[in-house]
Amino acid sequence: MSKKAFDNIMAGLQDALAYAKGDKSAVTRVLHVHVKPSDIKSARKKVGLSRNDFARVFGLSAATLRKWENGERYPTGAARVLLTIISREPEAALRAIRQ
Secondary structure (H helix, E strand, O other): OOHHHHHHHHHHHHHHHHHHOOOHHHOOOOOOOOOOHHHHHHHHHHOOOOHHHHHHHOOOOHHHHHHHHOOOOOOOHHHHHHHHHHHHOHHHHHHHHHO
């Protein structure tokens, strides 16, 4: 992963933490990430995991993941960001949780 990609991810995570703590003034930018059911399935396939394994590895409920992939529910907040990171930088996401 490039330094620029890492810096962008870190900036987004810091903004998300500040926002979650109620410090709206610390948020430098707001990025709206839209995740389609096909994007979720694609992200899972990029890391080569079954639905149950993907859910276990990334701390998700298998039932929730199934509903996201089927379009019955949609991820919100940090889950959207996590799925976007997995989709764009699957190796980095796996490295980050394995360290």
